[in-house]
Ligand SMILES: O=C(O)CCC(=O)C(=O)O
């Protein structure tokens with residue numbers, strides 16, 4: 001006899017089997033919100049998800065879990081509460097068709113939800129959807145709808161013939177909502193850059209006189225010239241990546257960030273765990289730092305002054321990091337003596353310590369750059385302009401992990417210790433000449 005697996009209750013069952021604590025109601029809500037978010041970001045096909053198929057254009061993934069009518073109903077409510085009215089309609093319609101299947105399935109003793117239970121929610125959601133679209137338009141910071149009302153009569157109205165959902169654009173200032181749409185489009189793997197913009201980008205072998213590269217030359221692939229972003233392929237070996245992960249695993253703690261009142265809090269801006277590694281973790285740490293210095297031409301020693309110690313981050317399923325800059329903004333840090341010695345974060349050197357089976361790209365929504373995580377590869381970019389100001393075009397984000405796990409390590413390189421490496425640069429005459437671009441090579 002076939003029973004439908006109830007995604008959420010099965011998950012609880014697995015946890016009991018493993019002897020772990022039961023998820024709290026908050027975990028349950030958090031998990032549903034995360035699943036709704038994943039479906040939205042990756043525009044996953046609902047009729048595939050319910051059978052555990054999490055495939056995207058980039059990767060094919062199959063989960064052993066199926067979603068029942070009740071699960072879909074629950075997820076429809078979660079989408080509604082998140083203001084994703086279009087997605088809520090989708091989940092509730094799926095709940096309805098799933099309920100019909102379950103009703104007709106003779107091997108199933110009791111359907112998990114009935115048409116009578118689902119229909120009122122679906123009707124309310126359709127009505128609220130149309131009201132929101134009518135009053136507030138198809139998207140905003142806290143909501144989204146389809147382009148047209150669901151009600152056929154309303155949909156024919158003239159004003160809806162012109163309304164369009166946002167079409168991603170790059171290299172122009174964006175509102176937070178538009179930036180978020182670019183973020184999602186890039187996570188899905190959509191190409192937002194023109195061939196003209198990509199034409200000058202090069203791949204090359206970079207040889208250094210005293211090279212400490214594992215391959216004797218660095219394989220550099222440029223992703224953007226301004227701001228300058230490049231990938232160093234095969235930067236770390238399997239053994240080195242394993243070492244970083246093993247030494248951080250037992251120390252991982254939920255990532256926090258500073259809230260408005262200055263206190264550190266955990267929110268869904270950044271859903272990862274992190275740990276810090278320094279030279280007390282063994283000679284390999286300095287060896288990798290020396291390699292980063294060699295590859296970028298930048299000063300990384302003394303550690304924690306010229307560059308920060310390594311931050312290792314681990315994202316589980318649906319783990320993500322919203323758009324942000326790595327350079328420090330505001331002036332709180334100017335009261336900290338160490339920060340005064342170090343200066344701001346001139347550059348980021350971030351290494352992927354693991355392949356991610358699906359999702360988890362690093363994206364730069366304002367300039368349309370997407371980097372897919374490939375184990376051993378490092379992404380380098382300048383966060384500051386030559387005069388030390390932060391470059392807001394470097395805003396970037398970590399896409400939700402759709403399947404599996406994501407491991408990265410960050411090395412943030414600081415401004416002040418670079419005085420011998422970067423010759424004095426004259427006052428920039430315009431924004432373009434203020435970019436560091438090729439200085440490191
Ligand atoms: O996870 C990513 O791809 C980006 C991480 C990041 O931006 C950070 O840790 O500052």
Ligand SMILES: [Fe+2]
Pocket residue numbers: 324325326396
């Ligand atoms: Fe970052």
